[in-house]
Amino acid sequence: MSSFSLQSLLRPHILTLTPYSSARDEYTGKEGVFLDANENALGSTTDSGQYNRYPDPYQSAIKERLAPIKGVRPEQIFLGNGSDEPIDLLIRATCRPGRSDASTDNIIIMPPTYGMYEVSATINDVELVKIPLTPDFQPDTDAVVAAVTDTTKIIWICSPNNPTGNLIDPESIRTILKAADHSLVVVDEAYIDFAETTSWTGELDNYPNLVVLQTFSKAWGLAALRLGMCFASEELIRVLNKIKPPYNISAPTQALALEALGHEREKNEMVAQILADRQVLAEKLLSLPIVQHIYPSDVNFLLVRFMDAKAVFEYLINRQVIVRDRSKVKLCEGCLRITVGTSDENERLLTELRQYDGPTLPDTSAHTGTVTHPEPVSNA
């Protein structure tokens, strides 16, 4: 049995905090004359829609709808203003800040990975321990386990990982979940819909220290709404609810998310289209002499190693094709991260790349031919 205790993980003042009690906390009925929240009862200053009433602080309608889709209970769901919000709240709930203090808590990340874990830790003045991924983009599991101390509050695992695009070996995650049983282990599954794997949400009842993040920003096509999902034990979700801003998800976002959940089939069709287009894009990129390597992808982007990556990046920008320069990132040297676009956008990228002839002539001998198959790697 795990000896995990959320109470000893939380900062003491969070444990004893009396949260803000909103008007909508005190009366949850839908009918009545609402004179409790100082809203404008006359209406909204908008042309369409009425936004004069505060939204449901706990987004119950979305959670009721989302729970069966994700195979969890509504009480295991927290919704945030993007994934950024739960990333920040998890750190604030558990980590005592202040680098000079001997009691400073730390979080572990495995670079190259998503930048927000480090930014959020730094904003919160929390110590960051970096255990780089191995050259095949998997956790150095022994080193991670060895780095865990009494003051390690969170270990971040991004699977599939950004920017490397690969799934993390489930055995490594399991080992870390078991070894770090006094820490939270957060598995960020922002790209899970693109991968041939099952979500770690199915393991929530087996690991009280497990937290899973997902988002509406990628496969669901709702990046502008800013809606992130966090799945965890009911005990931890209650803590996040206690410390979040009371009305963190706006009424339009809640309404549109509910609408989106009725279109799961369309989401799946878009994912299938993106995966098919990714395959076509990868094959065409490979035929270009400036492309040295394409890494296997379990996501909606490709990590591509170019000759003169920086120059190719600048050239593309000048042609108004914008990709992400990861060429200075350790283990991603010489790489650009390219999101799969529409067929037209992908063709435009390829057309521009075919016309590239600069700053140094392509040295075809450097074409390693070691290109891995761009289909998803098996997670078996």
Ligand SMILES: *Cc1c(COP(=O)(O)O)cnc(C)c1O
């Ligand atoms: C895109 C992305 C997210 C999503 O962030 P939102 O704030 O929900 O838009 C989360 N994690 C990773 C690794 C991502 O790449």
